[in-house]
Amino acid sequence: MTPSGSPSVPVYPPKPRPGDRIAVLSPSSGLPGLLPLPYELGLARLEKEFGLVPVEYPATRTMGSTPRQRADDIHAAFADPEIRAVIASIGGDDQITVLPLLDRELIRAHPKPFFGYSDNTNLLAFLWNRGVVAYHGASVMCELGRPGAMAPMTAESLRAALFTSGPYELRPADRVRVVDRDWADPATFAAEPETLPAAGWSWAGPERVVEGRGWGGNLEILSWMLMADLEIQRDPAAYDGCVLFLETSEELPTATEVFRILRSMGERGLLRRFPALLWARPKTWSFERPLDEEGQARYAREQREAVERALAVYAPDTVAVFDVDLGHTDPQLVIPYGGLIRVDGVARRIVVTY
Incomplete structure (x- = not known):
């Protein structure tokens, strides 16, 4: 399953706009099902502060979901033309088991901005190898679900990455x-x-x-x-x-x-x-x-x-x-x-x- 040869020069997928739908996935851990407080807060901020419509998938709140269930969610999110971006709820430690199940051609054919870090390094590297620029950072539970308020520097950086193109x-x-x-x-x-x-x-x-x-x-x-x-x-x-x-x-x-x-x-x-x-x-x-x-x-x-x-x-x-x-x-x-x-x-x- 290891790619061979240099990947094509990565391209930036089209950016979402306020009012668009954004997929919220748990490609690693279904921690939103156990700790709903930061997760619900993060969803609310996606909607109220960023103007996006979060769309959950079957495994998003499921602890112990199978790699196949998580791969199915990734495929569904990237294939849906109404979904304009994808963001991870949080990281974990076994996303590596999802990688061999991913449909490379499907995702290459439907590139979308993906946001995540930590265990989501797996999917970020996968997208890099498919020639798709993605974004290391900004999970729903940690950054968007931060107690009290988002850190201003975090919010500014995320807003720029989500909605704008060019130098920052x-x-x-x-x-x-x-x-x-x-x-x-x-x-x-x-x-x-x-x-x-x-x-x-x-x-x-x-x-x-x-x-x-x-x-x-x-x-x-x-x-x-x-x-x-x-x-x-x-x-x-x-x-x-x-x-x-x-x-x-x-x-x-x-x-x-x-x-x-x-x-x-x-x-x-x-x-x-x-x-x-x-x-x-x-x-x-x-x-x-x-x-x-x-x-x-x-x-x-x-x-x-x-x-x-x-x-x-x-x-x-x-x-x-x-x-x-x-x-x-x-x-x-x-x-x-x-x-x-x-x-x-x-x-x-x-x-x-x-």
Whole structure:
């Protein structure tokens, strides 16, 4: 099932307009069925703040749905001419089992903007290989269902990615959320989450300008795809000149694990293909590992050291930007998967094309 040869140059599917219907799918976990509060809030915001009509599919709220049921939902959403975009409810950990069931020709013939991240890295890479630009970010439960209000930077980025075409300059967040709250507790949604000051981005590597198409996603998910040999180009040259963007999840992989995954990508000949890397601000707290302030700082520092160590060995000429607000961050910037990204190491600017 692994694609061979370089994919065609990705194309941007037509954008929805306010009043259009948008499919809400659970290609991974049917968590909306267990935790309806953030999900219902996210649906309401899609309708009230973005003017879109959310359309659910049979497996959207079903925990334990089969890979076939989820693949059927994806097919139905992409084939329906009245659906103008598709968004994931949330991530999960087994979307890789859905990939072999997808009808490549059906989806290639009906390209639509798809929004999702984390385990949805699977579908994002699948679309990249079909020549379709998609969007890394903005799930219904996390970003749209954020307690109190959407983060303004998130809402602005999502609105631009949904409805507009052309360049959009990313900017660093000045405040970020670190600690999560219980989605099962109605009190969680009475106010916005606490945020802390953020230091902004950090640049490393040569001072030069790189422009290429975005590829990457969640590091842990990509490692599984590499092991399964699914939707990763066998010829590393397929990624020549692309901009790599990577993020880690709330499972808080250790710095050693991060280095080993990057090392494997380096040994495969992948890392050196990317002249620029956007590395996300890492998630440093979870319910399973509620690190204190010192532990959070140490975790972030050790992760960066692991990335720098891998780059020094396998991609020393790569322009790297650390602590970009993408993936498991709040606020979150939407990154075009397959779309153009300009990384200006001289002016310290990042501009994406939505």
